[in-house]
Amino acid sequence: MANLLTTLPDATQGEIFEEILARPGARIERIVSHGQSTPIDAPYCQDHDEWVLLLAGGAGLSIEGEEEITLKPGDHMLIPAGKRHRVTWTTADEPTVWLAVHFGKGG
Amino acid sequence: MANLLTTLPDATQGEIFEEILARPGARIERIVSHGQSTPIDAPYCQDHDEWVLLLAGGAGLSIEGEEEITLKPGDHMLIPAGKRHRVTWTTADEPTVWLAVHFGKGG
Numbered sequence: 001m002a003n004l005l006t007t008l009p010d011a012t013q014g015e016i017f018e019e020i021l022a023r024p025g026a027r028i029e030r031i032v033s034h035g036q037s038t039p040i041d042a043p044y045c046q047d048h049d050e051w052v053l054l055l056a057g058g059a060g061l062s063i064e065g066e067e068e069i070t071l072k073p074g075d076h077m078l079i080p081a082g083k084r085h086r087v088t089w090t091t092a093d094e095p096t097v098w099l100a101v102h103f104g105k106g107g
Numbered sequence: 108m109a110n111l112l113t114t115l116p117d118a119t120q121g122e123i124f125e126e127i128l129a130r131p132g133a134r135i136e137r138i139v140s141h142g143q144s145t146p147i148d149a150p151y152c153q154d155h156d157e158w159v160l161l162l163a164g165g166a167g168l169s170i171e172g173e174e175e176i177t178l179k180p181g182d183h184m185l186i187p188a189g190k191r192h193r194v195t196w197t198t199a200d201e202p203t204v205w206l207a208v209h210f211g212k213g214g
Contacts, residue, residue, distance in 0.1 A: 004160065005181030021158050021185060023210040025132020028158060051128055051135060053111065053206070055162075055181070074112030074162070078128060099160070101208060103130040 004030055005056055008095050011036075020099075027102040033059065035092035043084040048104040050079045057096025060088035111137055112163055115202050118143075127206075134209040140166065142199035150191040155211040157186045164203025167195035 009016045011034040020028040038044060043064075052061075053076040061077070062068040064084040069077075079085050090096040116123045118141040127135040145151060150171075159168075160183040168184070169175040171191040176184075186192050197203040 001176060001178070001182050002184065003179075003181040004183060020183070023133075023156055025210055026130075026208065028208060049130055069108060071108070072110075074110040075108045076111060076127070077109065099206075101133065101135060103132055 004099065005097060008032055008097065010034075011095055025104070029100045029102065031098040031100060033057070033087070033090035033096040033098070034094075035090055036087070037089050038086040040086065043086045045082065045084045046079075046102070047081055048102055049081050050103070051101045052077060052079060053099040055097040055099055057091040057094055059090045059096050059098075062086045062088050111206065112204060115139055115204065117141075118202055132211070136207045136209065138205040138207060140164070140194070140197035140203040140205070141201075142197055143194070144196050145193040147193065150193045152189065152191045153186075153209070154188055155209055156188050157210070158208045159184060159186060160206040162204040162206055164198040164201055166197045166203050166205075169193045169195050 009032055011032040015036050016032045018030045020030055054071040054073055056073055059071045060068055061071055063079060068088055116139055118139040122143050123139045125137045127137055161178040161180055163180055166178045167175055168178055170186060175195055
């Protein structure tokens with residue numbers, strides 16, 4: 001049985017992105033962070049909607065034109081296509097685990 | 108900030124299905140169970156692939172042609188299109204929270 005929360009990879013040297021499943025229409029990804037943040041001069045910006053759910057740890061997320069928010073386990077939100085966004089912090093003392101669903105992408 | 112694990116609806120009288128987000132290509136749903144199971148003579152069977160992730164609680168899942176499995180938080184699996192499947196049990200002493208991604212469906 002595959003589990004998203006056990007046997008986590010060591011992400012202390014860099015965030016780890018893993019594809020869980022891809023189908024026409026959407027792609028599911030797990031991201032493990034460990035203290036990283038997105039450089040202020042290199043925000044993410046995608047051409048598709050992305051839904052994120054925080055599974056473990058904690059993080060800050062800043063989306064263009066909105067107030068910075070804090071994510072705890074269970075928190076989720078849509079990052080609309082074309083919106084610049086940055087992870088402002090992730091917990092340094094434990095892994096942060098994200099689930100991301102990328103719409104309009106897939107296998 | 109929306110959260111999938113806090114302020115859970117009372118599912119003791121029946122499972123509660125809530126759409127979280129729908130986009131062309133996929134639909135994301137939260138299911139809260141509280142002791143329910145799928146009747147043995149009325150298994151689920153969908154015409155699309157469904158990916159499930161257990162977020163809280165515990166459950167048994169039986170998929171046609173496979174051994175019954177036990178799901179704990181973080182466990183996830185694909186239920187292929189056309190495969191009959193049943194939830195054989197969910198925890199009676201606490202809510203069980205599922206995340207389901209239905210591929211090939213959406214808004």
